[in-house]
Amino acid sequence: MAQYSIVNINNFLADSDAYIQSCFTRRNALIIMSGLIIFFIFYYIWFSHSGMVFIKSLDTRIYYSKLQKLVSYDDNSKILKDKAQGPLTCLIIIRSADGALGNRMFLFASAYGMARLHQCQLYVAPWILVDLRSVFRIQINETKVQLTTDESVVVNRTDIFSRYSSCNYYPDLFRIPYNKTFQRYEMNGFYQAWGYFQKYKEEVAFLFQFNQAAIVRNVGLVEQLIKAVWNIPLNLGNYTKDTVPHSYLKSILINPQPPLMPVTWIGIHIRRGDFLSFFKIDTSIEYLTWAMNFYRRKYINSRFLIASDDKKYVQTHFGNLSDIFVTPSGFFSGEDLAALVLCEHTIVTAGTYGWWAAWLADGDVIHDLNYPVPWQNCVRDHYFPPWFLFPHNSSSKKWQARKK
Structure with a gap:
């Protein structure tokens, strides 16, 4: 019986071979097989390469995305990228600062950027650090910059090189190797130029x-917002209002759980106050209305959150619109800034405070053209990052480029 089966199999194979040979010659079969092998080789190479490109582009998208801070809710676990650091041979100094929060953020960020770039130690006057830490963590010990608040490194020294900057930058500060004249460099003024620290944006x-x-009073604000938009209670998960990270609150607003309808949140900072008298500028209602309509057209289901130093003005002009919310009148500047950064995109009128709200929110930005004013003698490209948009302006003053 086994012998019979073997004979049948041999007959079947012989018949199959005869059939194949009747359809193709052995030469044609060899060509076809070779072609298939080459095809599969190219197919594998192409998809492997494409896969690597896809993964790389995906990582880049997440790495630079405006939602990058939402990947992990444990902010303390953030590990900064290690860039080479040599022995400290220089010192960057900030010990005077004018203006309010936005100005001091610029000065500190610029000093940090220069210290990081040139592997310098950073001296920050203790009062500046205390002021910034009233709003921010400033965990500089977890970065690659060595901070000192020891006054002895700057007192009674004759080798400190000091320069003033308002809102433009000095290209010679970026030269490698670092200019020996700047071994002890003091930043005076404001240093409001994003190029000083953009290289270390993440840090x-x-x-x-x-x-x-x-953060803590923004928990109540988020609770009110989600109640008004989705009519659901606030769920902080494993956090309490005293422990919840800012990134978690932001995720609640911009990534609601299905089947809730997604909402695009746009923060608006309206600066008035001393700008009306000192700079003599006031953003027009036409500009603000146009900017909001710009986002309403661009994003489905937009909502706006306004912070301002003149909330009565905001309530008068925008308080009756159902898609606009205003931060509480009792919020201090740090709480208002934290509220604006909860949003994805930003509308800015004037001032460094609104600039930083837009920069930290890390989304689309529309900025009025009324600031900086011409007599500030700024270079536009030094102050404004390239992703800030100026699609419309209806204000009383327009940008005038500095004459060179």
Whole structure:
């Protein structure tokens, strides 16, 4: 019986071979097989390469995305990228600062950027650090910059090189190797130029994480917002209002759980106050209305959150619109800034405070053209990052480029 089966199999194979040979010659079969092998080789190479490109582009998208801080809710676990650091041979100094929060953020970020770039130690006057830490964590010990608040490194020294900057930058500060004249370099003024720290954007954003004092009352604000938009209670998960990270609150607003309808949140900072008298500028209602309509057209289901130093003005002009919310009148500047950064995108009128709200929110930005004013003698490209948009302006003053 086994012998019979073997004979049948041999007959079957012989018949199959005869059939194949009747359809193709052996030469044609060899060509076809070779072609298939080559095809599969190219197919594998192409998809492997494409896969690597896809993964790389996906990582880049997450790495630079405006939602990058939402990947992990444990902000303390953030590990900064290690860039080579040599022995400290220089010192960057900031010990005077004018203006309010936005100005000091610029000065600190610029000093950090220069210290990081040139592997310098950073001296920050203790009062500046205390002021910033009233709003931010400033966990500089977790970065590659060595901070000192020891006054002895700057007192009674004759070798400190000091320069003033308002809102433009000095290219010679970026030269490698570092100019020996700048071994002890003091930043005076404001240094409001994003180029000083853009190379270390992630690290600056890490330093400017909001502390719990700035977050805690925003918990109540988020509770009111989700109640008004989705009519659901606030769920902090494993956190309490005293421990919840800012990034977690932001995720609740911009990534609601299905089947809730997604909402695009746009923060608006309206600066008035001393700008009306000192700079003599006031953003027009036409500009603000146009900017909001710009986002309403661009994003489905937009909502706006306004912070301002003149909330009565905001309530008068926008308080009756159902898609607009205003931060509480009792919020201090750090709480208002934390509220604005809860949003994905931003509308800015004037001032460094609104600039930083937009930078930290890390989304689309529309900025009025009324600031900086011409007499500030700024270079536009030094002050404004390239992703800030100026699609419309209806204000009383327009940008005038500095004459060179």
